[in-house]
Amino acid sequence: MAWHTRSSRTVYANRWISVREDEVTGPAGDGVYGVVTMRHPAVFVVAMDARARICLIRLERYTTGGGLEVPAGGTDGEDPLVAAKRELREETGFTASEWTLLGTMNALNGVAIAPEHVYLARGLLRTQDGARARLEEGISDVVWVPFAEAVAMVADGRVTDGETIAALAYAGIHLERFR
Amino acid sequence: MAWHTRSSRTVYANRWISVREDEVTGPAGDGVYGVVTMRHPAVFVVAMDARARICLIRLERYTTGGGLEVPAGGTDGEDPLVAAKRELREETGFTASEWTLLGTMNALNGVAIAPEHVYLARGLLRTQDGARARLEEGISDVVWVPFAEAVAMVADGRVTDGETIAALAYAGIHLERFR
Numbered sequence: 001m002a003w004h005t006r007s008s009r010t011v012y013a014n015r016w017i018s019v020r021e022d023e024v025t026g027p028a029g030d031g032v033y034g035v036v037t038m039r040h041p042a043v044f045v046v047a048m049d050a051r052a053r054i055c056l057i058r059l060e061r062y063t064t065g066g067g068l069e070v071p072a073g074g075t076d077g078e079d080p081l082v083a084a085k086r087e088l089r090e091e092t093g094f095t096a097s098e099w100t101l102l103g104t105m106n107a108l109n110g111v112a113i114a115p116e117h118v119y120l121a122r123g124l125l126r127t128q129d130g131a132r133a134r135l136e137e138g139i140s141d142v143v144w145v146p147f148a149e150a151v152a153m154v155a156d157g158r159v160t161d162g163e164t165i166a167a168l169a170y171a172g173i174h175l176e177r178f179r
Numbered sequence: 180m181a182w183h184t185r186s187s188r189t190v191y192a193n194r195w196i197s198v199r200e201d202e203v204t205g206p207a208g209d210g211v212y213g214v215v216t217m218r219h220p221a222v223f224v225v226a227m228d229a230r231a232r233i234c235l236i237r238l239e240r241y242t243t244g245g246g247l248e249v250p251a252g253g254t255d256g257e258d259p260l261v262a263a264k265r266e267l268r269e270e271t272g273f274t275a276s277e278w279t280l281l282g283t284m285n286a287l288n289g290v291a292i293a294p295e296h297v298y299l300a301r302g303l304l305r306t307q308d309g310a311r312a313r314l315e316e317g318i319s320d321v322v323w324v325p326f327a328e329a330v331a332m333v334a335d336g337r338v339t340d341g342e343t344i345a346a347l348a349y350a351g352i353h354l355e356r357f358r
Contacts, residue, residue: 017290034193154348163287163341
């Protein structure tokens with residue numbers, strides 16, 4: 001084992017994250033390590049309609065400002081698939097009949113424990129749900145773009161959310177567009 | 180503007196991250212927001228050799244355990260390209276004559292300000308550098324796999340690092356393997 005924890009104390013916690021500082025002995029010797037732990041895993045949804053368009057939402061992040069992202073959110077302790085269905089409905093107004101778990105990844109692993117599940121959702125059906133949730137999440141727009149256009153938006157910097165880029169990669173592999 | 184900051188206090192800081200708790204008024208009303216800020220941007224390198232193989236390193240993360248990742252690290256305040264060259268040399272022993280900035284993304288933007296630059300490195304040349312750095316970073320192996328194999332490793336869960344997956348997506352787009 002490359003790492004040994006000599007002590008650990010929680011330095012901050014809120015509803016969504018906790019932060020601890022550990023005294024560690026690692027490959028480079030003794031030091032401190034600040035670890036950010038997400039209280040719950042997150043879910044990311046690539047929702048694809050019958051015309052092979054995918055859904056992106058435009059929202060204002062408190063951290064990084066405005067951007068286009070796939071529908072996503074915390075699981076709040078729910079089963080990840082239940083959370084993915086809820087987030088898609090709240091953030092876009094759509095339900096889906098076909099769900100595929102594409103993979104589970106970790107973000108920012110130099111400092112964080114942040115597991116993230118990526119789903120592909122197809123068989124979409126529009127509902128009237130979510131208008132209030134979209135308002136409360138600061139979502140200003142829901143757009144549908146051809147998959148190839150979403151990929152082009154990564155290339156030219158219109159999409160910069162790391163998790164959205166990774167989710168598109170998972171979907172691209174599954175759809176045999178990325179090899 | 181969707182967010183207004185009413186107060187802000189630093190609750191934790193070390194050499195690599197700072198954490199603040201802000202009182203905010205956002206789209207859903209008043210609340211607190213914990214924000215993790217990386218002190219410096221990070222860099223990720225997709226290094227491709229003349230046989231179209233890419234480099235993955237195996238290392239033990241204190242946060243998430245063992246895994247395969249592209250060479251990466253913090254910029255420590257350096258120019259990102261300088262940092263990318265240093266990380267590649269330290270983590271793999273290779274230098275590269277051709278560097279392409281593929282894009283800049285943000286990780287974990289629900290809670291973090293974590294900018295990340297992704298490079299493609301080609302024209303590789305092996306050196307004897309980095310053996311000590313690899314030891315200190317807990318790198319146990321440096322492997323070269325065909326690009327398509329790295330993509331397959333994402334699909335079947337052998338690669339789970341979110342930034343590595345996004346970096347492969349950027350490289351795949353640039354190399355016209357992802358569309």
